[in-house]
Amino acid sequence: MSKPLVIPVDQYLHPSLPDVWFGVVMFALAMYVVLDGFDFGIGMLYATREDDHDRETLLAAFGPIWDANEVWLIAFGTMTLAAFPDVYSRLLADNYLIALGFVLALLFRGVGPELREQREDEQWQRACDWSFVGGSILAPFLFGVLAGSWVFSVGAISLPAILTGVGLVAVSAATGAAFLAAKTGPALAEEMRDLGIVATLAYLGGVVVLLAVVIWTDAGGAASTILSVPGVAIVGLSVVAGVAGIVLALRDRYRAWLGFALALPVLLSLLVALLLYPEIYPATASGTALTVEMAVVSPLALNLTTILGFPVLLVVLWYFKFLYSVFSGPIESEGYGA
Numbered sequence: 001m002s003k004p005l006v007i008p009v010d011q012y013l014h015p016s017l018p019d020v021w022f023g024v025v026m027f028a029l030a031m032y033v034v035l036d037g038f039d040f041g042i043g044m045l046y047a048t049r050e051d052d053h054d055r056e057t058l059l060a061a062f063g064p065i066w067d068a069n070e071v072w073l074i075a076f077g078t079m080t081l082a083a084f085p086d087v088y089s090r091l092l093a094d095n096y097l098i099a100l101g102f103v104l105a106l107l108f109r110g111v112g113p114e115l116r117e118q119r120e121d122e123q124w125q126r127a128c129d130w131s132f133v134g135g136s137i138l139a140p141f142l143f144g145v146l147a148g149s150w151v152f153s154v155g156a157i158s159l160p161a162i163l164t165g166v167g168l169v170a171v172s173a174a175t176g177a178a179f180l181a182a183k184t185g186p187a188l189a190e191e192m193r194d195l196g197i198v199a200t201l202a203y204l205g206g207v208v209v210l211l212a213v214v215i216w217t218d219a220g221g222a223a224s225t226i227l228s229v230p231g232v233a234i235v236g237l238s239v240v241a242g243v244a245g246i247v248l249a250l251r252d253r254y255r256a257w258l259g260f261a262l263a264l265p266v267l268l269s270l271l272v273a274l275l276l277y278p279e280i281y282p283a284t285a286s287g288t289a290l291t292v293e294m295a296v297v298s299p300l301a302l303n304l305t306t307i308l309g310f311p312v313l314l315v316v317l318w319y320f321k322f323l324y325s326v327f328s329g330p331i332e333s334e335g336y337g338a
Contacts, residue, residue: 013303018296021083021306022277024313028079030269032072033168034175037265039066041176043109043136044169045195046129054188055129059113061183061331068323070106071316082305084295087281094286095146098156102142109135137169144168151275153220153282160219163210170206171264173199178245178261181254183331193249196261203264204242211235220282222275230274238267 012018042062049055081088092099112132116125148164149156177196181189215223225231245260283289296302 010299012299013306017302017306018083018292021079021296021302022280022292023273025076025079025083026269026273026276028072028076029272030266032069032076033265033269034262035069035072036066037140037168037172038062038175038179038262039069040109040136040140040169040172041174041199042180043132043176044173045176045180045192046136047133048191048195057184057188057331058180061180064327065323068320075313075316079309082309083297083302084280084290084292085297086290086295090281090284090286090290091146091150094284095149095156098142098146098149102139102146105135105139105142107135108132109139140168140172141165147272150281151220151272152214152222153284158219159213160210160217163206163213167203167206167210167268170199170203171268174203174245175258175261175265178249178254178258181249182258185330189252189254193252193254193257196257197246197249200242200246200261200264204239207235207238220275225275231271234267234271234274238264241267 014020039062042058046055046058049058077088080091108131112128112130112135116128116132119125142165144165144167145156145161147168148154148161149158151164152158152160154160174196177192177199181192181196184192211226213219215226226235241260241263245257245264248254248257248260278291278293279289280292280295281290297305
């Protein structure tokens with residue numbers, strides 16, 4: 001009779017489990033940047049619409065999915081707290097004002113469209129529109145500033161952090177425009193194409209400026225990683241994806257353009273993961289650097305988190321696959337088409 005498998009409390013289910021959880025946390029971050037990113041972009045592009053029908057079309061395009069997309073922000077925070085609690089606490093402690101501003105921006109972004117329908121007053125509706133647009137711009141900017149401060153080990157009021165925030169705003173506008181072009185009619189899609197091309201060029205230009213500043217100042221010791229083979233490859237792929245997306249957009253191949261546009265925040269998140277590994281939290285004034293091995297929780301806690309958490313993650317992924325398949329068709333004034 002075989003003996004039951006017993007995992008000692010001082011051993012991980014697998015020696016590489018801490019690294020796996022670093023990857024899972026970065027995956028959740030990428031999913032949030034990608035999915036809520038185009039939500040933010042739609043909110044920014046809402047400001048370019050004067051016609052109420054166009055505005056309703058923009059809101060309907062992502063209405064069934066934008067609340068669900070924010071699940072990945074909760075997943076990112078929850079997974080970081082569960083697997084790397086020291087990183088979670090230091091990230092919020094070092095950037096609490098930025099984090100608070102980000103949450104408030106999400107609040108204003110969310111309540112704007114909801115409150116707009118409560119009154120017919122023109123001034124009220126204009127204020128709600130500005131709440132929606134302002135929150136859609138400020139939220140990715142502040143999230144990018146927080147990420148830049150974290151990755152490059154600099155203060156929030158610094159050029160690398162601010163440029164990271166501007167870059168996240170630009171890539172959100174690009175993905176939002178591509179999403180709308182793929183979901184709406186020809187006339188609106190053409191306008192979104194032009195705006196999306198400008199946003200893509202702004203993002204690629206901003207990335208070049210950011211990386212030049214980081215290499216010049218060696219912020220957080222990131223210069224050597226950026227100039228490494230993986231770093232150069234990620235940057236090169238970003239340029240290729242951006243240019244290919246523009247070419248496809250000019251040929252009115254909007255669904256293909258959307259795929260390449262979404263590749264931009266994916267590659268950006270991959271670069272963040274490359275810059276953070278294995279030092280998941282660089283040294284700051286508040287404390288020494290934390291590597292993945294130093295910051296991860298005890299083997300028993302991580303083993304339990306893995307056993308209980310991974311099935312939940314699979315269910316969430318299945319739900320998103322189902323959700324996006326249901327609302328995969330083009331949006332019309334009366335709802336989603338076939």
